[in-house]
Amino acid sequence: MKKALITGVTGQDGAYLAQFLLEKGYEVHGIKRRASLLNTDRVDHLYQDPHAENRKFILHYGDLTDSTNVIRILQQVQPDEVYNLAAQSHVQVSFESPEYTADTDALGTLRMLEGIRLLGMEKKTRFYQASTSELYGKVQEIPQSETTPFYPRSPYACAKLYAYWITVNYREAYGIYACNGILFNHESPIRGETFVTRKITRALARILLGLQDCLYLGNLDARRDWGHAKDYVQMQWLMLQQDTPEDYVIATGEQHSVREFVEIAAAALGIEILWQGSGKEEKGMVAGVNTPDTPLKKGQQIVSVDPRYFRPTEVETLLGDPTKARTKLGWVPRISFDALVREMVEQDLESARRDKLCADAGFKVCAYNE
Numbered sequence: 597m598k599k600a601l602i603t604g605v606t607g608q609d610g611a612y613l614a615q616f617l618l619e620k621g622y623e624v625h626g627i628k629r630r631a632s633l634l635n636t637d638r639v640d641h642l643y644q645d646p647h648a649e650n651r652k653f654i655l656h657y658g659d660l661t662d663s664t665n666v667i668r669i670l671q672q673v674q675p676d677e678v679y680n681l682a683a684q685s686h687v688q689v690s691f692e693s694p695e696y697t698a699d700t701d702a703l704g705t706l707r708m709l710e711g712i713r714l715l716g717m718e719k720k721t722r723f724y725q726a727s728t729s730e731l732y733g734k735v736q737e738i739p740q741s742e743t744t745p746f747y748p749r750s751p752y753a754c755a756k757l758y759a760y761w762i763t764v765n766y767r768e769a770y771g772i773y774a775c776n777g778i779l780f781n782h783e784s785p786i787r788g789e790t791f792v793t794r795k796i797t798r799a800l801a802r803i804l805l806g807l808q809d810c811l812y813l814g815n816l817d818a819r820r821d822w823g824h825a826k827d828y829v830q831m832q833w834l835m836l837q838q839d840t841p842e843d844y845v846i847a848t849g850e851q852h853s854v855r856e857f858v859e860i861a862a863a864a865l866g867i868e869i870l871w872q873g874s875g876k877e878e879k880g881m882v883a884g885v886n887t888p889d890t891p892l893k894k895g896q897q898i899v900s901v902d903p904r905y906f907r908p909t910e911v912e913t914l915l916g917d918p919t920k921a922r923t924k925l926g927w928v929p930r931i932s933f934d935a936l937v938r939e940m941v942e943q944d945l946e947s948a949r950r951d952k953l954c955a956d957a958g959f960k961v962c963a964y965n966e
């Protein structure tokens with residue numbers, strides 16, 4: 597039985613990957629951080645009681661900023677495959693916490709690789725690094741492939757640039773089977789609530805039910821290549837099953853703007869949006885609603901641009917070219933953009949309905965609007 601170690605197991609990708617590897621028969625170990633409240637919601641359905649025998653899913657306390665901890669876990673687990681997904685992964689937050697972001701995202705990757713080397717596991721342990729389309733930043737060519745030059749535009753992207761190159765360097769210097777997956781944005785119903793897609797689907801569902809008045813957004817014209825996280829974790833595994841380690845772009849090859857995302861998510865809820873104004877003054881009004889039992893009215897403003905969400909340096913447009921992954925690994929994404937948006941909207945509508953029941957019964961429901 598193969599053993600995998602996932603850093604960032606409590607995150608979106610970590611949860612999907614853990615499930616995927618367990619279904620493949622792996623023994624899966626994950627690193628979770630200590631928090632003042634339990635923070636394992638995304639993997640609770642996989643939880644196995646620590647008192648049970650023959651557990652296949654085992655969590656270890658740890659943090660990528662702590663070398664001794666990382667080395668101890670690597671030594672104890674002796675993984676065949678390491679998936680390094682842990683990161684301060686929010687681009688805007690990285691402008692507020694640049695040093696912490698670098699410590700986790702850049703040096704954290706070095707700590708994992710150095711741990712493998714120090715423990716003499718270079719020939720045993722395969723390593724996957726969660727690289728990102730943010731490396732392309734101010735894009736130098738469209739679409740972006742494995743050969744497109746990088747131009748990072750945030751502390752997050754700069755940290756990930758170091759992580760990308762240190763992964764390449766340890767592969768070349770020490771012969772470690774190490775790969776970078778250069779993944780474009782991928783989303784799901786368990787996406788963090790402050791990334792734009794989930795922020796939109798969650799807010800619109802709540803607005804429909806009268807739990808929230810307005811969705812505040814930044815740059816509506818940013819364009820992204822959005823796929824489904826479930827499709828993308830399969831690629832992370834596939835990259836480690838080849839004869840030779842290589843780096844791959846994972847993307848759909850299809851692009852939408854934030855504005856289009858709002859329109860499509862709203863349409864899935866039966867709301868048509870009419871845009872007014874432009875730039876910092878832009879507003880989205882209800883042009884029509886064909887859903888019964890909603891307090892929404894035609895002409896009501898439900899989207900507003902708030903400059904607080906503008907970034908000091910923005911990545912305006914990203915579009916991936918996944919030809920290498922398609923031809924060498926036979927990978928094709930199975931979940932379409934429309935299906936992704938629909939799934940996210942449906943799940944957020946369901947949780948908004950639960951919140952509405954609580955609100956109607958007099959309980960306070962937090963309208964978290966970040």
Ligand code: NDP
Pocket residue numbers: 603604605606607608609610627628629631635658659660661680681682683684685686700726727728729778779780781782783788
């Ligand atoms: P999430 O933000 O959902 O998850 C990040 C995970 O990292 C969480 O488990 C988090 O723990 C953990 N983590 C954060 N800091 C530390 C630390 N110092 N030590 C240990 N663990 C830490 O990210 P995603 O699942 O979306 O992304 C996974 C990886 O892929 C990240 O590295 C991200 O940068 C990268 N990526 C993501 C893309 C996407 O579109 N989703 C695209 C390209 C790359 P906790 O739950 O306690 O916060």
Ligand code: GDR
Pocket residue numbers: 685686687688727728729730779780781782790791792793795812813814815816818819820854905906907910911912966
């Ligand atoms: P991104 O994702 O920065 O691409 O990083 P995010 O969803 O945060 O932003 C996408 C685009 O939407 C614009 N935007 C807003 N973004 C947020 N978060 N909130 C808003 O209100 C808002 N309004 C407009 C942003 O300016 C941006 O252009 C994600 C993360 O998962 C990274 O870890 C990963 O590496 C990249 O995707 C690929």
